[in-house]
Amino acid sequence: xxxxxxxxxxxxxxxxxxxxxxxxxxxxxxxxxxxxxxxxxxxxxxxxxxxxxxxxxxxxxxxxxxxxxxxxxxxxxxxxxxxxxxxxxxxxxxxxxxxxxxxxxxxxxxxxxxxxxxxxxxxxxxxxxxxxxxxxxxxxxxxxxxxxxxxxxxxxxxxxxxxxxxxxxxxxxxxxxxxxxxxxxxxxxxxxxxxxxxxxxxxxxxxxxxxxxxxxxxxxxxxxxxxxxxxxxxxxxxxxxxxxxxxxxxxxxxxxxxxxxxxxxxxxxxxxxxxxxxxxxxxxxxxxxxxxxxxxxxxxxxxxxxxxxxxxxxxxxxxxxxxxxxxxxxxxxxxxxxxxxxxxxxxxxxxxxxxxxxxxxxxxxxxxxxxxxxxxxxxxxxxxxxxxxxxxxxxxxxxxxxxxxxxxxxxxxxxxxxxxxxxxxxxxxxxxxxxxxxxxxxxxxxxxxxxxxxxxxxxxxxxxxxxxxxxxxxxxxxxxxxxxxxxxxxxxxxxxxxxxxxxxxxxxxxxxxxxxxxxxxxxxxxxxxxxxxxxxxx
Amino acid sequence: xxxxxxxxxxxxxxxxxxxxxxxxxxxxxxxxxxxxxxxxxxxxxxxxxxxxxxxxxxxxxxxxxxxxxxxxxxxxxxxxxxxxxxxxxxxxxxxxxxxxxxxxxxxxxxxxxxxxxxxxxxxxxxxxxxxxxxxxxxxxxxxxxxxxxxxxxxxxxxxxxxxxxxxxxxxxxxxxxxxxxxxxxxxxxxxxxxxxxxxxxxxxxxxxxxxxxxxxxxxxxxxxxxxxxxxxxxxxxxxxxxxxxxxxxxxxxxxxxxxxxxxxxxxxxxxxxxxxxxxxxxxxxxxxxxxxxxxxxxxxxxxxxxxxxxxxxxxxxxxxxxxxxxxxxxxxxxxxxxxxxxxxxxxxxxxxxxxxxxxxxxxx
Numbered sequence: 001x002x003x004x005x006x007x008x009x010x011x012x013x014x015x016x017x018x019x020x021x022x023x024x025x026x027x028x029x030x031x032x033x034x035x036x037x038x039x040x041x042x043x044x045x046x047x048x049x050x051x052x053x054x055x056x057x058x059x060x061x062x063x064x065x066x067x068x069x070x071x072x073x074x075x076x077x078x079x080x081x082x083x084x085x086x087x088x089x090x091x092x093x094x095x096x097x098x099x100x101x102x103x104x105x106x107x108x109x110x111x112x113x114x115x116x117x118x119x120x121x122x123x124x125x126x127x128x129x130x131x132x133x134x135x136x137x138x139x140x141x142x143x144x145x146x147x148x149x150x151x152x153x154x155x156x157x158x159x160x161x162x163x164x165x166x167x168x169x170x171x172x173x174x175x176x177x178x179x180x181x182x183x184x185x186x187x188x189x190x191x192x193x194x195x196x197x198x199x200x201x202x203x204x205x206x207x208x209x210x211x212x213x214x215x216x217x218x219x220x221x222x223x224x225x226x227x228x229x230x231x232x233x234x235x236x237x238x239x240x241x242x243x244x245x246x247x248x249x250x251x252x253x254x255x256x257x258x259x260x261x262x263x264x265x266x267x268x269x270x271x272x273x274x275x276x277x278x279x280x281x282x283x284x285x286x287x288x289x290x291x292x293x294x295x296x297x298x299x300x301x302x303x304x305x306x307x308x309x310x311x312x313x314x315x316x317x318x319x320x321x322x323x324x325x326x327x328x329x330x331x332x333x334x335x336x337x338x339x340x341x342x343x344x345x346x347x348x349x350x351x352x353x354x355x356x357x358x359x360x361x362x363x364x365x366x367x368x369x370x371x372x373x374x375x376x377x378x379x380x381x382x383x384x385x386x387x388x389x390x391x392x393x394x395x396x397x398x399x400x401x402x403x404x405x406x407x408x409x410x411x412x413x414x415x416x417x418x419x420x421x422x423x424x425x426x427x428x429x430x431x432x433x434x435x436x437x438x439x440x441x442x443x444x445x446x447x448x449x450x451x452x453x454x455x456x457x458x459x460x461x462x463x464x465x466x467x468x469x470x471x472x473x474x475x476x477x478x479x480x481x482x483x484x485x486x487x488x489x490x491x492x493x494x495x496x497x498x499x500x501x502x503x504x505x506x507x508x509x510x511x512x513x514x515x516x517x518x519x520x521x522x523x524x525x526x527x528x529x530x531x532x533x534x535x536x537x538x
Numbered sequence: 539x540x541x542x543x544x545x546x547x548x549x550x551x552x553x554x555x556x557x558x559x560x561x562x563x564x565x566x567x568x569x570x571x572x573x574x575x576x577x578x579x580x581x582x583x584x585x586x587x588x589x590x591x592x593x594x595x596x597x598x599x600x601x602x603x604x605x606x607x608x609x610x611x612x613x614x615x616x617x618x619x620x621x622x623x624x625x626x627x628x629x630x631x632x633x634x635x636x637x638x639x640x641x642x643x644x645x646x647x648x649x650x651x652x653x654x655x656x657x658x659x660x661x662x663x664x665x666x667x668x669x670x671x672x673x674x675x676x677x678x679x680x681x682x683x684x685x686x687x688x689x690x691x692x693x694x695x696x697x698x699x700x701x702x703x704x705x706x707x708x709x710x711x712x713x714x715x716x717x718x719x720x721x722x723x724x725x726x727x728x729x730x731x732x733x734x735x736x737x738x739x740x741x742x743x744x745x746x747x748x749x750x751x752x753x754x755x756x757x758x759x760x761x762x763x764x765x766x767x768x769x770x771x772x773x774x775x776x777x778x779x780x781x782x783x784x785x786x787x788x789x790x791x792x793x794x795x796x797x798x799x800x801x802x803x804x805x806x807x808x809x810x811x812x813x814x815x816x817x818x819x820x821x822x823x824x825x826x827x828x829x830x831x832x833x834x835x836x837x838x839x840x841x842x843x844x845x846x847x848x849x850x851x852x853x854x855x856x857x858x859x860x861x862x863x864x865x866x867x868x869x870x871x872x873x874x875x876x877x878x879x880x881x882x883x884x885x886x887x888x889x890x891x892x893x894x895x896x897x898x899x900x901x902x
Binding site: 022104105201202207217219220221222223299302303310314386389390393394400480495497502503504505506 | 587613616617620621623624625628630644720721757760761764765771772774775776796797798890901
């Protein structure tokens, strides 16, 4: 317990508090008047209004598109299901730079929709909403679908036998069991879209700005720390409220439901209606998720004289102009190294936190810590990054020029995923098993090895995989931290996109494709490992 | 400490060790492993993301002085300067490279640099030396100019525009894409260029004309150049339809160098009467841990060796008189004889109000 608390204190609370303090207490006296001043500015009110509006709209749209998907993934068996499930999760860990580029190619000028129907959505709010659905589709499918696949269909059948209509049976049996999961998923989507940064930066143009993008603008561009501090506080409160409600719904969800292995509930679709539903979901996945990803892949092969591997070959060579001091291919090695370190840190901190949270004596205080662990998901990466700059400059924490800072920042985002994955499994380990092995003379170490490890091993691997994927795609925090000459994949992509010439553009697309494949493969491996007890909650 | 926790800690410690071991090898220039205290033999250069230098040249510096250079990239130019202001007195490195004339006043008035007169400064024309106290040393210069798509104008049998005035002419309606000056440094340079040309009051009228003539605004140079502009390789792929874009005088050579395959002539040209001169400076940071190394590094940045390496690394022009341009630049680039310029103090004073006026004029 002490280690996770210390970790969060040093690498999260301290930097954030320092930067807010710098803004609100410039000369030793608190200036709370600034909060009111800032919040009455019309431009700030516009930003707040738009942030809430687009998050609500994105959440609604995501639920609308993804809930049928969740049902199909949960209840139907069809060829290629596990591959598809991995594919829909890929967007969630893709860097926003990439998503922005893909969406511009899709709905921007002369993008696909423009060519087909003369439809252009770039710099419109629709592009932002679509990109948000693209990102968060997996959140709903995994959270709701995961539970749905484990609800015992026989309960509904029993209600039917007792004379309930199909609709009544679903409404009275299945729906109440699903509501907490849907609420939790919706809150998570709301949280992610409320704090959206990259998507809004790239697709929003000048017209739209969210709270997160505005914090970045005020800090990095205008150096207006007071305004940034006020906005950080506002976001903090909002995120706190969302997480509080989320924790409450999750606890509701942990009530005893009769869960069965997912394999037993999925079956092949029957009848025209079900086939149509399956087809509809597959088409929506194809349009919404495969198409943007496909555009990137297509462009990575499209050389000036037809399709070929030219851009991929160029990645391995050091061009004499030296965009990098290393060939871009080495960025893959860097990314993997950072990701391994970030995963180790996240699993260590998250694992310890989860272990502390499952102890029977865990009181309210510890449960509050559970919610605290989720905060990094919603607190501005900009604030944390700049906080690092002004706090971690003295021994023993003089880490600003050190490579470890990047994995540390990435681990902050990874920990919540680890905790979410580990908690349900750890809670399910029966204390009496340990006691029994102790009675039989096993040492504590051996008891743990023989009892706990086999039970939590898969969850640990899944948690590690998630942390790994999150770290691979993490762009926000990574890009704010000054880093030694070792770019990660997303940063390398951004850098290539920022230079003129066909070769750089093509290489950016090729690197993006590689990143996508790495993410997809690691997620596919996770699919193989999924525990049968739980699908991990977001 | 419960059993479970101890065990979990042990397991995870094992994981952690393997993870760290994986990072402890062949990291770039061995930055892993020795983190907390930079050895006195290391000098740290903080810069923006566009900084590049070839390995051989940096190795030369190490041979000459015994100092190893460590480069920290800190975001785009504005962001990097703001980070130095935030960490004033406890900087991330010894030398900062990349503060340009649009940001110079802010950097100087916040006192992030200490004076140092570099060896060999006499080889740099006085026009570049904007700070008489030598808190900063000029390193490179570049020009922000409108680029045009040669093919488009040849096909249309239309002469490409050459001056600011031309851009507002009806035959160039709906052809120009510019960047938002608040978010992009070429965008800001172009705005300052128009203000230098038409005066503090006149620039707004000029922009009204540009707006009536269908100027398009996007957020970043990347979007403008690689998506909207029809003359660049990326823009061709994205089917960009604007044959005029605000970019750099050095963009055509870059198009040649990165062309796939390399074209014989640059596909783009430069409108030489639309340029604003940007100069980039380096300075010794206030509170540097290794000031001796920092001074040696600044001397090196204006040495002939480094100055001649820069153009192909960062697409900028050297400021030292004895540095020759590479063939790519002499063949495909243009020398801008009369760029617009503006005093850094004036930029500092006017920049924010102008950007606000520009926003309400052009974006609304």
